Amino acid sequence: MIQVENLTKRYAGFTALDRVSFSVAAGTVVGFLGANGAGKTTMLRILSCFMPPSEGVARVGGFDTVREGQQVRRIIGYLPESVPLYTDMRVHEYLHFRARLKGVVATDAKAAVERVISRCRLVEKRRNLIGALSKGQRQRVGIADALVHDPRLLILDEPTSGLDPDQRIEVRNLIHELGAERTVLLSTHILPEAEATCSHVVIIHRGRVRASAATASLRSAFGHWRLVHSGAPLPDAANAAHDAHGDRTTVRCESQEAGAAHAAAAVRAGRSVMELSCQGQTLEAVFLEIASSAEGAA
Amino acid sequence: MSRVAILFRRELMAQLTAPGTWVLLGLSWLWLGALFRWQVMPSAGHGDLQFMLWQGTLHAVNMQILFVPLITMRCLAEEKRSGTIEMLVTAPLADHEIIIAKFGAAWFVDTLLWCVLPLYMLVARQAGGDPDWGPVLAACFALLGAGAVLTAIGVFASSIATNQLLAAFVGLLLTFGFLYAPRLVPPDWSFTQGILSSGDLLKQVEESARGIVDLVAVTFQVSMCALFLLFATRSLEARKWA
Numbered sequence: 001m002i003q004v005e006n007l008t009k010r011y012a013g014f015t016a017l018d019r020v021s022f023s024v025a026a027g028t029v030v031g032f033l034g035a036n037g038a039g040k041t042t043m044l045r046i047l048s049c050f051m052p053p054s055e056g057v058a059r060v061g062g063f064d065t066v067r068e069g070q071q072v073r074r075i076i077g078y079l080p081e082s083v084p085l086y087t088d089m090r091v092h093e094y095l096h097f098r099a100r101l102k103g104v105v106a107t108d109a110k111a112a113v114e115r116v117i118s119r120c121r122l123v124e125k126r127r128n129l130i131g132a133l134s135k136g137q138r139q140r141v142g143i144a145d146a147l148v149h150d151p152r153l154l155i156l157d158e159p160t161s162g163l164d165p166d167q168r169i170e171v172r173n174l175i176h177e178l179g180a181e182r183t184v185l186l187s188t189h190i191l192p193e194a195e196a197t198c199s200h201v202v203i204i205h206r207g208r209v210r211a212s213a214a215t216a217s218l219r220s221a222f223g224h225w226r227l228v229h230s231g232a233p234l235p236d237a238a239n240a241a242h243d244a245h246g247d248r249t250t251v252r253c254e255s256q257e258a259g260a261a262h263a264a265a266a267v268r269a270g271r272s273v274m275e276l277s278c279q280g281q282t283l284e285a286v287f288l289e290i291a292s293s294a295e296g297a298a
Numbered sequence: 299m300s301r302v303a304i305l306f307r308r309e310l311m312a313q314l315t316a317p318g319t320w321v322l323l324g325l326s327w328l329w330l331g332a333l334f335r336w337q338v339m340p341s342a343g344h345g346d347l348q349f350m351l352w353q354g355t356l357h358a359v360n361m362q363i364l365f366v367p368l369i370t371m372r373c374l375a376e377e378k379r380s381g382t383i384e385m386l387v388t389a390p391l392a393d394h395e396i397i398i399a400k401f402g403a404a405w406f407v408d409t410l411l412w413c414v415l416p417l418y419m420l421v422a423r424q425a426g427g428d429p430d431w432g433p434v435l436a437a438c439f440a441l442l443g444a445g446a447v448l449t450a451i452g453v454f455a456s457s458i459a460t461n462q463l464l465a466a467f468v469g470l471l472l473t474f475g476f477l478y479a480p481r482l483v484p485p486d487w488s489f490t491q492g493i494l495s496s497g498d499l500l501k502q503v504e505e506s507a508r509g510i511v512d513l514v515a516v517t518f519q520v521s522m523c524a525l526f527l528l529f530a531t532r533s534l535e536a537r538k539w540a
Contacts, residue, residue, distance in 0.1 A: 050388055070390050078385075084385055086312070103390075
């Protein structure tokens, strides 16, 4: 659905994105992760055709974001970070206006508006002025706006930013539901959010992509292996991190190979191996590790 | 309905539901009404409708210098300040479509400012006068043209600012300069004055109010309007090259 190749964006005297490449498969929920100022919003603005890249190519649904911007805009639904809305309009009026602007024909617009109002749980607020809504409700209006023309790709910039915990869970659940039927690319710096929502993640740091993989495999790759065997610790395991508890010992191994070697040694020593498993890292720990190694390399 | 028409309708509704617009419309109708009642009628005599039309047209243009920047100030400055410009550009709307829709709505409201002027001619006719409808139509046409140029200048001013008040101030300076620069040049600067006087919008409007429709003037007004709308479009596109 998205292919980005060697994409660079320079502002006056500052490189926001530096030779970024990644791809997003159709039907996935992808988290675009990075600290504030990492280049997430710039990337999403390029994908939504708000601005062009300085170099490189970005394709959405097979269309070039620079040369075929109008086609790209038709197949995406975009929610900017600040959720800009016309506060002087009522919810249903605004969504109807947006639907028509996005090319939904007049005869279908009313049904499309009703569909997203119901989908985003705005039925009771449909006649309210947008200016009178809470931040969470405005966020849902913004998502309804992004959905109203039934796009193939939903691009959400920090969709849970500034929401209280209840609203955050509500929006997260909505994104989870939407991800079941279309491709979703969302940026966030709240990593537990991405962990709960995204099947894939792209980690960006200082304008460069540092990792791009399925969330589970990334967590495993940065995790450790745990070996549990019976009896006391092995004599040659004195330097390994271990924890003897009762008649069993738990050993932490940095890699699968180290775990297998340690398990073999335990069997040779007459211990019985009870568990050898991968302990995944949290996404937050993975991100911190990637960011610190990038800082070290810089 | 095209996307431009959809945005035009939204812009017009936003303008017409803003209290500020009605304050401006009220003031302009009062201004022209007071002019009609207390200045034009006594000085020109009851029958001199031509003089009434000429005076009213000039007042309508001068009123536009003050009011058009206040109408256009929110067009793009407010969209940029609130971030809604991002929603419009990705809607999908091309930059020139946004400019045309916003210009159209502001021009419509600008026309409402002086639309009472021909009504006064009808009132005068009811009171026994015999207006010459040729000059009346020519004056309306000239006011439409001048309004289009001033509105385009206002939209351009709004496109370069992110603050409504700044947009109004820049718009006021530009419209005032555009209308009065040809008359502020010293007479001995003959070359400069020669160039500027060929684009004297006030003079063009004055002549139209006398019933003279000059094709050169119409071409000038259309060109200036297109030029400032092009500037506004380029200004909106500047985000791409920041």
